[in-house]
Structures are given as C-alpha cells and as structure tokens.
C-alpha cells in the first residue's frame with residue numbers, strides 16, 4: 001500500500017515537473033533585446049513628473065520599447081546586457097546646452113579676470129598659438145570623457161575644426177550638436193566671416209546625415225564679433241540648410257554697451273530687427289535682457305541656455321532666469337567652456353542655478369528642484385529641437401539614460417528624489433550612461449574611450465602650453 005502511494009506520488013511529481021519545464025520553455029521564448037535597465041526609482045520627466053518604483057526599461061535598436069514593473073519586463077524580455085537597479089535612480093541623460101569642449105585643454109590657465117581681458121589677452125592669443133586639429137581632437141576627447149563620466153549624454157558645442165569634433169563625438173558615442181563657428185576674426189577655421197559661413201555650409205552638408213549622434217549647426221560667435229549683415233547671412237544659410245543656430249547672447253555689460261553704441265539698440269533688439277530669430281536659436285547666457293527683450297525671446301521661441309558658473313566666475317552678472325521662465329521663455333542649462341567654469345559638471349550647474357536665483361531674488365521658492373531637472377533634461381531637448389526624441393523616459397523615445405547610485409553616505413536618508421538629484425548628487429554618483437540605446441559607461445568603465453591614451457596625450461600637449469605661458 002505504502003509503495004503504491006509512493007509510486008502515485010512520484011507520477012504526480014513527474015507531471016508537475018514536466019509541466020513546469022514546459023512553462024520554462026515558454027519563458028525561454030522571451031524576446032531577446034539589446035538592453036534592460038532596472039531602477040529602484042525611474043524619473044521619467046514626463047509632463048506630470050511621474051516617478052516609477054522598482055521598474056525596468058526595455059531597450060531595443062536604440063529605442064525605449066517598454067517601461068514596466070521589473071517582474072513584468074523580466075517575464076517578457078531577455079538581454080545579454082541586463083543592468084540591475086537596486087539603490088539606483090534612472091533618469092534621462094543630461095543635456096549640456098552650451099560648451100566649448102576642446103577648451104578643457106585651457107582649464108585653469110587664466111582665472112580670475114574679466115571676460116574681455118580673459119578673451120583678448122589670454123584665450124585668443126593662446127588659441128592663436130596652439131589650436132590645431134590635434135588640439136581640438138585631444139581636448140574634445142577629454143571633454144567627452146568628463147561629460148560621459150558625469151552623465152551628460154548630449155552637448156551643444158562651439159569651437160574650431162567642427163569636423164574633428166564631429167568625429168570625436170561619433171566615436172565617443174555621445175550626442176553632439178556641433179557648431180561651425182562664425183566670426184569676423186581670423187580663426188583656425190576661416191579668414192573672415194564669409195569664409196566661415198561658406199565653410200559652415202559645407203560642413204553642414206557633409207555631416208547632415210553622416211551620424212545619428214552628430215547634428216551639424218552654425219555658431220555665429222556673438223553680436224560683437226560679427227556685424228548685422230554677416231549675422232543675417234548666417235541665418236540665411238541656417239534656414240537654407242534647415243539647421244539651428246547657437247550664439248552667445250546678451251552675455252556681458254560689454255556686449256550691451258557695444259550694441260547700444262553701434263546699433264542704438266540692445267543686442268536682442270538688434271538681432272530681432274534683422275529677423276535673426278526666425279529659425280531655431282540656442283542662445284547662451286542672456287544675462288542682460290530688458291523686459292522688452294524677454295518678450296521677444298518668448299514670442300520668437302528662442303531657447304536660452306543658462307550657464308551659472310561661467311556667469312559668476314567671469315562676473316558677467318545674474319541671468320534673470322525666474323523672470324524669463326515666468327514670461328514663457330524656454331530655459332536649459334550649460335557649462336560653457338572649461339576655461340571659464342572650470343569643469344563640465346552639470347550637477348554643479350543645476351545646484352548653482354537654483355541657489356543663484358534664490359539668493360538674487362531673495363526668494364527660496366525661486367527655481368525649485370523639479371524645474372531645474374527639467375532645464376537639464378526635457379527643456380534642453382526642446383531647445384535643440386529633439387523634444388520628441390530625448391529628454392524623457394517614455395516608450396518610443398530614443399534611449400539616452402543615466403543611472404545614479406544613491407547608496408553613498410551623502411544620499412542618506414532619501415525622502416525626495418528630485419531634491420537629492422539637484423542638491424546632493426555629484427558626477428561620481430553616475431554609475432551608468434546609455435546613449436542611443438548603447439551602454440557607453442558603467443561602473444567607471446568606458447566602452448568608447450581609451451582613457452589612458454587620452455591622459456597621456458593631454459599631459460603631452462599641456463606641457464607645451466604650460467611652458468609657453470611661463471616664457472610669455
């Protein structure tokens with residue numbers, strides 16, 4: 001009797017096991033995808049600031065194909081690249097709306113001087129002596145390394161040798177809006193403004209569809225380095241090639257005076273008088289706009305990139321960010337070049353943007369953490385014209401995602417994620433960086449950069465620059 005019961009039990013067990021194996025076989029038919037990213041908290045940056053708990057992001061062919069509960073995603077998908085998410089926050093990659101990447105090589109070279117003294121007596125002569133295709137390649141690689149390290153996945157750059165910058169952007173796997181700089185000075189790029197505009201047009205035509213990561217654009221330097229006719233011509237070529245323009249705008253009191261003296265108007269008014277804003281404009285700084293100019297910016301959908309560190313360091317002034325936001329101007333964040341910052345840390349820009357507005361307005365409610373996070377992500381994306389592709393973690397968006405580790409002591413305890421990201425998080429807390437669905441950094445390992453080689457090359461070129469400063 002006992003043996004029969006045991007046999008019966010064994011048969012039941014076998015049926016149960018085989019059933020389960022069948023079940024597992026079904027599980028083995030999971031959809032194989034490029035990447036799965038889990039997170040304790042997912043900051044989607046959607047319109048209602050949704051934060052998802054214990055969820056996963058399924059990524060395939062560069063796109064976010066599903067976001068759901070971790071178990072749900074695991075039941076449906078499988079991937080060779082599965083990134084865990086315990087004690088980690090996932091959010092859209094940061095967008096640095098204004099930089100001069102290769103200037104990392106001039107980091108810390110002439111600090112504590114006024115903008116014009118700094119430019120005319122230090123930066124321009126050094127650039128004249130040292131800037132070459134090689135300088136730009138090494139400096140941009142160093143910048144990309146630093147930006148990837150800190151969770152920046154897109155940057156808007158303005159410097160010389162845009163083709164060299166584009167190649168570096170493409171090989172580093174980061175997204176770059178690369179401006180061909182237009183100025184009426186002789187530059188490593190061009191003899192004069194017309195030459196620079198022609199070169200820019202060629203560059204845009206060549207790179208327009210060359211890489212999904214590179215967007216070639218035009219970068220007229222400023223109203224004081226080009227006359228209105230030349231600025232008008234730059235916009236004409238931008239319209240013709242359907243590209244945005246990046247420009248320094250209303251940065252310093254010097255620019256304000258220059259424009260008043262030369263055009264009897266402030267600089268934003270002067271540009272508006274030539275219909276310069278009829279087309280996408282990424283305007284860096286905007287520290288000195290009048291009330292009238294703020295409404296021009298709002299009406300013409302000019303995107304403003306706030307660079308608080310650079311504005312403070314060069315004592316350019318305090319951009320009226322809260323007033324511009326109230327008027328409906330779209331504001332993003334940028335670092336400016338490392339020579340006036342002196343790093344490319346977007347977390348620091350976020351923190352300083354918040355603190356600077358609060359103390360200037362004497363209003364602790366000015367620029368709350370959520371607004372700051374939008375500036376560094378979704379707003380930046382809208383300003384550069386990629387608002388429906390990046391800047392939010394939603395199905396159908398391109399997968400530019402970063403993960404923050406929040407188990408370190410300075411994140412404990414954790415009541416409010418947005419607050420921590422703005423007021424606590426540092427570059428070192430970024431543990432994962434994904435651009436266009438590809439993993440480019442994880443746990444301080446860089447998959448697209450040879451950091452040892454870059455360090456060696458930076459040291460070699462810095463030795464030359466350093467000895468030139470000592471002898472001059």
Ligand SMILES: [Zn+2]
Pocket residue numbers: 098099100248284336337
């Ligand atoms: Zn700049």
